[in-house]
Amino acid sequence: MSPETTALAPTEDENLVPPGEKPPGDKVDGVAAPPKAKKKKIAEAAVRMKHVTKKFGSKLAVDDLSLEIRAGRVYGLIGPNGAGKTTTFSMLAGYLQPTQGEIEVLGFGPHQVTELKSRVGVLPQDAMLPPLDKVGEFLIHMARLQGSARDQAESSARAVLEEVDGRDWWNQRCSSLSHGMAKRVQLAQALIGDPEVVLLDEPTGGLDPRSAYEVRQIVKNRKGRCTLIVSSHNLQELEEICDGAAILDRGKLVASGTIAQLTGASEEVHIKLGRAPRGMDASAYRAVSADSIVSRGIQRVRDLPVVKRAEYDDEKNELALYFERGGDVDAETVIGQALWALLQEQVRISGVTKGRGLERRVMDLTDEED
Amino acid sequence: MTALNEVGLIASREIRKNLRSVKGLVMVILSLLGAIAVALLLVKLRKFNEMDMSAEQLRAGQEFVLSKKYDDEQLGKYLAGAPAVLTSLMFMTIWLSPLLVAALGFDGISGELQHRSVRYWMVRARRGSYFAGKVIGLWTVVAAITLVMHVLIWIVTLIQGGTGTAGASETLSWGVHFYLVTLPISAAWCGIATLISSRCRSPIFAIFVTSAIFAALWVVYIVGEVAQVKALTFLYPNSYDAWLLSPRIDRVALGAFVCFAISAFTTGLGTFFFTRSDV
Numbered sequence: 335m336s337p338e339t340t341a342l343a344p345t346e347d348e349n350l351v352p353p354g355e356k357p358p359g360d361k362v363d364g365v366a367a368p369p370k371a372k373k374k375k376i377a378e379a380a381v382r383m384k385h386v387t388k389k390f391g392s393k394l395a396v397d398d399l400s401l402e403i404r405a406g407r408v409y410g411l412i413g414p415n416g417a418g419k420t421t422t423f424s425m426l427a428g429y430l431q432p433t434q435g436e437i438e439v440l441g442f443g444p445h446q447v448t449e450l451k452s453r454v455g456v457l458p459q460d461a462m463l464p465p466l467d468k469v470g471e472f473l474i475h476m477a478r479l480q481g482s483a484r485d486q487a488e489s490s491a492r493a494v495l496e497e498v499d500g501r502d503w504w505n506q507r508c509s510s511l512s513h514g515m516a517k518r519v520q521l522a523q524a525l526i527g528d529p530e531v532v533l534l535d536e537p538t539g540g541l542d543p544r545s546a547y548e549v550r551q552i553v554k555n556r557k558g559r560c561t562l563i564v565s566s567h568n569l570q571e572l573e574e575i576c577d578g579a580a581i582l583d584r585g586k587l588v589a590s591g592t593i594a595q596l597t598g599a600s601e602e603v604h605i606k607l608g609r610a611p612r613g614m615d616a617s618a619y620r621a622v623s624a625d626s627i628v629s630r631g632i633q634r635v636r637d638l639p640v641v642k643r644a645e646y647d648d649e650k651n652e653l654a655l656y657f658e659r660g661g662d663v664d665a666e667t668v669i670g671q672a673l674w675a676l677l678q679e680q681v682r683i684s685g686v687t688k689g690r691g692l693e694r695r696v697m698d699l700t701d702e703e704d
Numbered sequence: 705m706t707a708l709n710e711v712g713l714i715a716s717r718e719i720r721k722n723l724r725s726v727k728g729l730v731m732v733i734l735s736l737l738g739a740i741a742v743a744l745l746l747v748k749l750r751k752f753n754e755m756d757m758s759a760e761q762l763r764a765g766q767e768f769v770l771s772k773k774y775d776d777e778q779l780g781k782y783l784a785g786a787p788a789v790l791t792s793l794m795f796m797t798i799w800l801s802p803l804l805v806a807a808l809g810f811d812g813i814s815g816e817l818q819h820r821s822v823r824y825w826m827v828r829a830r831r832g833s834y835f836a837g838k839v840i841g842l843w844t845v846v847a848a849i850t851l852v853m854h855v856l857i858w859i860v861t862l863i864q865g866g867t868g869t870a871g872a873s874e875t876l877s878w879g880v881h882f883y884l885v886t887l888p889i890s891a892a893w894c895g896i897a898t899l900i901s902s903r904c905r906s907p908i909f910a911i912f913v914t915s916a917i918f919a920a921l922w923v924v925y926i927v928g929e930v931a932q933v934k935a936l937t938f939l940y941p942n943s944y945d946a947w948l949l950s951p952r953i954d955r956v957a958l959g960a961f962v963c964f965a966i967s968a969f970t971t972g973l974g975t976f977f978f979t980r981s982d983v
Binding site for chain 2: 424447455460
């Protein structure tokens with residue numbers, strides 16, 4: 335099956351920096367930001383990629399990728415292994431040069447380090463911390479390279495280390511840190527100096543659930559303070575923290591937009607039906623005959639004027655409702671009316687979700703073509 | 705932040721890293737062993753002195769050997785005035801310089817490329833600053849280790865009185881002079897070693913390539929010497945010691961200029977490649 339390409343146009347509500355909110359890069363929570371680059375450009379788009387291609391020898395890693403990420407958003411790069419997420423991420427960070435195309439971060443090329451230093455923070459995947467350095471001196475060194483004076487660098491370093499809950503590691507050598515601790519220190523170096531754009535490549539990769547949750551909270555706390563671009567395999571995590579995302583497959587962009595657009599949350603509702611109550615004949619309950627409870631319930635839902643289409647998956651015991659958003663009709667209205675209709679027929683409800691879920695959407699879009 | 709500040713920060717970190725590493729400590733120990741070896745040589749020389757040889761005869765012998773080595777009588781005569789122990793030490797440190805640089809510098813960049821640690825620097829420092837900082841950091845460490853070795857020998861030489869007729873101030877003056885001669889030469893080697901390190905993605909590969917290239921340069925030098933093709937000998941940074949040791953200031957300046965030019969050229973070339981490569 336050929337992957338469906340649905341590059342969704344940005345909508346009006348995509349600019350997610352609320353009015354009156356602090357612009358990214360200002361002083362936050364008493365942490366002094368280092369002096370910004372002299373040639374600071376105010377860019378509405380934090381990141382812009384135009385027809386970017388990256389080849390490694392004959393292997394095409396990223397194929398004609400165009401993307402624009404507005405400032406202030408939390409944006410996910412999604413895709414299976416080999417989709418080109420990390421390559422895209424590495425080009426944004428300036429680690430890799432595109433074979434073709436143009437990339438702009440805050441209006442500058444990723445290699446314009448002088449202009450971007452302290453404005454862009456990066457958590458690279460699998461980049462080992464220098465083993466002989468102590469955590470504190472490593473962070474101070476990074477802050478100083480960003481242009482902070484010695485004492486200011488130390489206070490910035492201590493502040494970010496505290497933010498990642500690692501204040502006790504200041505004098506520890508990087509080589510002695512556990513994987514989870516190292517990941518937090520890596521995150522701390524990316525957040526140092528309150529950058530306007532933060533690129534996070536697999537921020538929770540390899541972490542236990544608790545550490546992953548804590549790292550997610552740190553990332554969530556940064557929401558609204560900067561543009562966050564997160565590359566991850568963990569779709570639930572991305573759905574939870576991102577405003578928008580791009581889905582990549584085999585180096586190509588197959589879909590992009592807000593999470594609601596990608597999951598169809600504004601036009602689709604899924605209702606998971608429960609099993610037959612104890613003591614009741616399953617066939618009398620399930621939709622195998624026209625007069626079963628479920629069949630009657632589904633028919634009743636289909637008759638609702640707000641529902642455009644209703645599909646029942648007998649295997650999953652799930653009802654998918656499609657509707658057209660507008661006027662008084664939104665997902666909540668459809669859910670309310672559909673549940674009422676089903677309950678009237680005594681159909682048992684197990685769960686309700688808006689949209690298909692990012693995971694299913696990604697699975698649909700990146701389905702095998704091999 | 706200026707590029708110079710970035711270079712300074714990266715160089716100071718490189719120094720700290722090298723002196724903290726096991727490798728750095730091993731190098732310090734080796735330099736101490738080298739110093740002890742020269743001290744033993746000193747004892748041998750004293751015995752040699754006792755073999756009914758006058759100071760004039762000894763000086764004449766030194767002059768002959770040094771004139772032959774550099775194919776320059778004026779230089780031979782000039783160097784014969786220096787304590788033999790210090791001259792030997794200088795030759796040893798110049799000869800050891802590429803080995804020391806290779807041992808300390810092979811993983812300067814390749815190690816950080818292998819583990820991708822380099823990425824932490826790439827968003828904060830110009831690649832040229834990173835490269836230059838690595839070269840200067842390495843050079844400073846090599847210079848410091850060489851200095852430790854030289855100072856030890858100065859002390860041993862002064863205590864044992866093995867400097868022949870030379871007094872303490874003369875010994876120290878020659879000692880400092882000879883130490884300074886090693887600096888431009890090691891700077892050239894540091895530039896070459898860092899260039900090689902930046903082109904290798906694993907330290908193990910870098911040490912092989914560095915050793916092979918350094919050995920190849922030495923072979924080219926030997927071939928140039930044997931075949932009397934002067935141009936070939938100039939490819940080997942150690943060959944500039946003849947100019948750097950000269951009593952003529954213009955030749956010293958030229959020697960230093962060429963050595964630092966090699967260092968600057970390799971740093972520039974390394975930066976050129978490094979800026980265009982994926983990390």
